[in-house]
Amino acid sequence: MRLAIFLVILCIFEYAVSVDHTNFKTCEQSSFCRRCRNVKPDNPKFALVPGTLNTYSDSITAELQHKDNKHIFSLKIEALELGNTFRLLVDEKNPLKPRYRVTDALKSEPKPGSIKVQEGEAEFTITSGPNKAVVNADPFRVDFYQNDVLTVSVNAKGLMTFEYLRPKPQQPAEGANDAAANEVKEADEITDAGAWEENFKSHHDSKPYGPEAIALDFTFPEAEVLFGLPEHADSFALKSTSGTDPYRLYNTDVFEYILDSKMALYGSVPVLYGHGTQRTAGVYWQNGAETWVDIYTAEKNVVSSIVNFVSGSRKSDPPAAHFMSESGIIDVFVLLGPTPLDAFKQYTALTGSAPLPQMWTLAYHQSRWNYNNEGDVADVSAKFDEYDMPMDTMWLDIEHTDGKRYFTWDQFKFPNPLSMVQNLTALGRHLVIIVDPHIKRDTHYFFHNDCTERGYYVKTPEGNDYEGWCWPGAASYADVFNPEVRAYYATQYLPTNFKTITTDVMIWNDMNEPSVFNGPEVTMPKDMVHYGNWEHRDVHNIYGHMYVLATFEGLIGRDPNQRPFILTRSHFAGTQRYGAIWTGDNMAEWGHLQHSIKMCLSEAVGGFSFCGADVGGFFGNPDAELFERWYQTGAFLPFFRAHSHIDTKRREPWLFTEKTRLIVRDALRKRYSYLPLWYTMFYEHEVTGEPVMRPLLAHYPTDKETFAIDNEFLLQDRLLVRPVMDQGVKKVNVYFPAIDDKKNGDVWYSVDTFKKYTNVGYESISVESDTIPVFQRGGTIIPKKERIRRAATLMKNDPYTLVICLNRAGKAEGTLYVDDEKSYDYRNGVYNYIKFNFENNKLDVNPIGKLKYKTPAWIERVVIAGLERVPKSATLIIDGISQQLDILPHGEAIAIRKPGVSVQQIYNIRLNY
Numbered sequence: 001m002r003l004a005i006f007l008v009i010l011c012i013f014e015y016a017v018s019v020d021h022t023n024f025k026t027c028e029q030s031s032f033c034r035r036c037r038n039v040k041p042d043n044p045k046f047a048l049v050p051g052t053l054n055t056y057s058d059s060i061t062a063e064l065q066h067k068d069n070k071h072i073f074s075l076k077i078e079a080l081e082l083g084n085t086f087r088l089l090v091d092e093k094n095p096l097k098p099r100y101r102v103t104d105a106l107k108s109e110p111k112p113g114s115i116k117v118q119e120g121e122a123e124f125t126i127t128s129g130p131n132k133a134v135v136n137a138d139p140f141r142v143d144f145y146q147n148d149v150l151t152v153s154v155n156a157k158g159l160m161t162f163e164y165l166r167p168k169p170q171q172p173a174e175g176a177n178d179a180a181a182n183e184v185k186e187a188d189e190i191t192d193a194g195a196w197e198e199n200f201k202s203h204h205d206s207k208p209y210g211p212e213a214i215a216l217d218f219t220f221p222e223a224e225v226l227f228g229l230p231e232h233a234d235s236f237a238l239k240s241t242s243g244t245d246p247y248r249l250y251n252t253d254v255f256e257y258i259l260d261s262k263m264a265l266y267g268s269v270p271v272l273y274g275h276g277t278q279r280t281a282g283v284y285w286q287n288g289a290e291t292w293v294d295i296y297t298a299e300k301n302v303v304s305s306i307v308n309f310v311s312g313s314r315k316s317d318p319p320a321a322h323f324m325s326e327s328g329i330i331d332v333f334v335l336l337g338p339t340p341l342d343a344f345k346q347y348t349a350l351t352g353s354a355p356l357p358q359m360w361t362l363a364y365h366q367s368r369w370n371y372n373n374e375g376d377v378a379d380v381s382a383k384f385d386e387y388d389m390p391m392d393t394m395w396l397d398i399e400h401t402d403g404k405r406y407f408t409w410d411q412f413k414f415p416n417p418l419s420m421v422q423n424l425t426a427l428g429r430h431l432v433i434i435v436d437p438h439i440k441r442d443t444h445y446f447f448h449n450d451c452t453e454r455g456y457y458v459k460t461p462e463g464n465d466y467e468g469w470c471w472p473g474a475a476s477y478a479d480v481f482n483p484e485v486r487a488y489y490a491t492q493y494l495p496t497n498f499k500t501i502t503t504d505v506m507i508w509n510d511m512n513e514p515s516v517f518n519g520p521e522v523t524m525p526k527d528m529v530h531y532g533n534w535e536h537r538d539v540h541n542i543y544g545h546m547y548v549l550a551t552f553e554g555l556i557g558r559d560p561n562q563r564p565f566i567l568t569r570s571h572f573a574g575t576q577r578y579g580a581i582w583t584g585d586n587m588a589e590w591g592h593l594q595h596s597i598k599m600c601l602s603e604a605v606g607g608f609s610f611c612g613a614d615v616g617g618f619f620g621n622p623d624a625e626l627f628e629r630w631y632q633t634g635a636f637l638p639f640f641r642a643h644s645h646i647d648t649k650r651r652e653p654w655l656f657t658e659k660t661r662l663i664v665r666d667a668l669r670k671r672y673s674y675l676p677l678w679y680t681m682f683y684e685h686e687v688t689g690e691p692v693m694r695p696l697l698a699h700y701p702t703d704k705e706t707f708a709i710d711n712e713f714l715l716q717d718r719l720l721v722r723p724v725m726d727q728g729v730k731k732v733n734v735y736f737p738a739i740d741d742k743k744n745g746d747v748w749y750s751v752d753t754f755k756k757y758t759n760v761g762y763e764s765i766s767v768e769s770d771t772i773p774v775f776q777r778g779g780t781i782i783p784k785k786e787r788i789r790r791a792a793t794l795m796k797n798d799p800y801t802l803v804i805c806l807n808r809a810g811k812a813e814g815t816l817y818v819d820d821e822k823s824y825d826y827r828n829g830v831y832n833y834i835k836f837n838f839e840n841n842k843l844d845v846n847p848i849g850k851l852k853y854k855t856p857a858w859i860e861r862v863v864i865a866g867l868e869r870v871p872k873s874a875t876l877i878i879d880g881i882s883q884q885l886d887i888l889p890h891g892e893a894i895a896i897r898k899p900g901v902s903v904q905q906i907y908n909i910r911l912n913y
């Protein structure tokens with residue numbers, strides 16, 4: 001019986017195994033990509049129609065015309081109220097049918113701000129605050145200036161494409177190839193073989209609306225490096241696409257994905273930034289259709305281009321990007337920075353930030369495809385206790401269900417799910433279960449019957465329910481673009497419906513690209529039809545986003561005052577408002593470990609701060625060293641979950657040697673010690689929109705060496721993390737960045753020894769198997785909790801340690817955010833947000849706003865690194881009353897023992913010499 005089930009699983013799996021890169025299109029194999037890429041620069045086709053400019057207090061409109069086919073398009077430009085951001089829209093003036101506009105990515109419709117318009121001879125200028133957009137009439141081009149510096153040029157290369165919707169040409173009758181027929185041939189006839197129907201492998205795309213591609217180029221005159229455009233398994237800095245395919249954005253379930261590749265992956269976030277020493281700018285290309293992006297940089301390799309720049313030999317053109325989408329309209333946001341953090345915030349001001357998650361979601365997650373049954377779950381949980389390793393969450397993959405029917409349980413493996421959940425809850429732990437969008441076509445399955453009867457499935461062009469093949473076998477897909485379908489799906493989570501779990505169980509949405517094993521490129525055919533009569537072609541990259549939104553609505557609906565946790569694989573711009581992401585089905589290889597940082601950095605600037613990779617690697621069996629290093633790296637990435645494929649060997653940490661187990665335990669404990677910092681950073685992320693995990697250039701924008709660094713990252717501007725990600729190394733080269741062009745830098749302290757690093761440049765640092773090279777920046781104060789517990793939920797009232805690392809001026813500052821770690825009460829002000837300031841040998845502690853959350857937590861230790869001399873003693877002053885405190889050595893720092901003061905008090909601590 002067991003074996004039979006296993007074989008069935010293997011067979012289905014073999015289906016997916018056969019997927020390799022040849023199952024995914026190249027640009028050459030995609031008609032619209034071919035067409036857009038064939039447009040040659042410096043032959044611009046669009047011009048403003050004279051006399052059509054209309055100016056309003058908050059926008060301009062004008063008409064654009066294609067020079068050959070004379071088709072008319074409408075242009076609209078706004079300067080947004082939020083500042084340093086313009087929006088540019090182009091649509092057909094009178095399209096044959098409406099073209100798709102993305103409506104669900106932005107957190108709300110941004111308000112246009114007031115503008116002034118000045119008309120010149122051949123151009124007009126839109127001024128908004130310190131910024132202006134100069135619109136050149138013929139050829140059409142828009143130059144965006146930030147404080148009089150040309151920062152982004154739109155259509156400077158003249159690569160703009162806008163294929164208007166047209167009736168399908170009649171097949172020429174036999175022998176009709178005469179002069180008359182040729183005359184009908186319009187100047188712009190699209191002759192590409194795939195314009196009206198297209199085949200890929202055995203799949204046919206009927207393309208009822210024909211060619212409708214759009215494309216536009218963006219030049220960044222001030223930039224030396226381009227980055228963004230997640231999700232790709234590639235370097236953080238985007239590479240030139242000259243001689244390769246463009247970067248592709250098309251949400252797909254790629255099996256065993258290739259590294260250093262521009263191939264599409266599970267998520268698509270069409271935001272790209274250009275950065276130079278003087279300024280940063282970005283463009284957000286709001287389009288949900290398949291998109292390819294060509295990158296023009298001086299060199300194939302950003303490192304050598306930077307070398308050229310440094311040596312003063314930059315001869316080439318500034319970097320540029322050419323966005324090409326299959327359908328929809330041109331809807332672009334131009335983000336004018338000028339700093340990297342400004343540009344990131346302009347993007348999150350549009351698409352939102354991740355809301356503060358529950359504390360336990362920032363702790364460690366234990367997953368596997370699959371934990372076999374209730375006994376297995378109980379055993380694994382108990383073993384974490386036996387070996388004194390903290391763990392917060394157990395995960396159940398698809399095998400927990402009754403035949404991949406979501407919202408049901410396998411009666412044999414999981415006969416008492418509620419008891420299992422309650423047992424975990426009693427230990428302070430949580431459960432996350434998977435719910436995927438493929439719905440088993442089974443007339444005994446209520447969900448399938450409901451969707452069928454109510455017409456909730458995505459339809460074929462003929463109006464039937466679309467049927468594909470996925471984990472359950474024959475499957476259909478709920479059309480989550482329909483609000484009624486989302487509402488139906490959301491009600492499945494109500495406790496009255498989903499009786500076998502509690503409201504503490506959270507949800508994992510996988511396979512939501514959507515993955516269709518027998519579909520073209522392992523997904524849904526583009527001519528399927530969604531709510532509102534939109535083709536799947538128009539909305540493909542947004543399907544996963546809408547599915548996560550539906551889950552979010554479900555979790556809020558069942559428990560309005562508990563913050564939902566959702567992990568999703570597919571994502572689009574804005575999905576960060578609803579869930580965390582991980583980098584999908586990676587492999588147990590060192591290269592994949594290295595890519596976990598590159599990929600999460602790129603996601604972080606794309607709005608996804610809550611990002612992680614499967615610790616240990618999903619496919620394959622990591623050896624002990626890779627396993628150890630992966631835990632050490634994962635411990636400093638925002639989302640920290642171990643996960644593995646059903647065919648891999650069991651790899652719970654105690655199945656390795658004692659040495660490995662202790663190294664993993666160390667990494668886990670280190671993660672838990674920093675939970676107050678993670679929580680504070682995520683609170684600040686929600687409020688400011690600034691990413692939690694940051695590339696070095698975010699804080700060291702003038703240091704060119706940082707532009708290509710993606711094996712090292714910052715957590716805010718507080719920690720610098722450079723995990724060991726190479727086999728067998730005894731040393732790593734850590735780069736300490738410069739704050740100016742005179743090679744001045746910050747002071748950094750090892751978080752383990754408090755050894756001080758004061759030089760700018762690469763420093764070779766010795767590492768043992770238990771070393772995680774992490775450095776706290778001088779000038780910061782970090783809150784920690786150092787008591788060992790089973791789970792983060794049990795640390796809620798534990799005392800804090802403050803770690804103060806001084807800068808060269810003997811100063812430091814920091815924050816701590818505290819609330820109930822679970823509910824939305826913080827949105828009503830029920831929290832404590834505390835500011836720490838150290839200077840002149842004195843720590844001052846003051847609230848920011850009101851202290852409204854009552855907690856018994858207190859301060860048990862204050863560590864200070866970077867003091868010139870060891871003080872004799874310390875004095876705590878609270879409400880005018882003084883108290884002497886003891887001082888002990890603490891590595892190369894000192895520790896003030898037991899201030900014993902509540903985190904809710906206002907106090908200061910003075911050092912005495």
Ligand SMILES: *[C@@H]1O[C@H](CO)[C@@H](O)[C@H](O)[C@H]1NC(C)=O
Nearest residue numbers: 374375378416417419420423
């Ligand atoms: C929950 O714990 C109780 C007490 O240890 C045990 O008897 C029961 O089998 C557990 N339930 C499950 C589903 O593991």
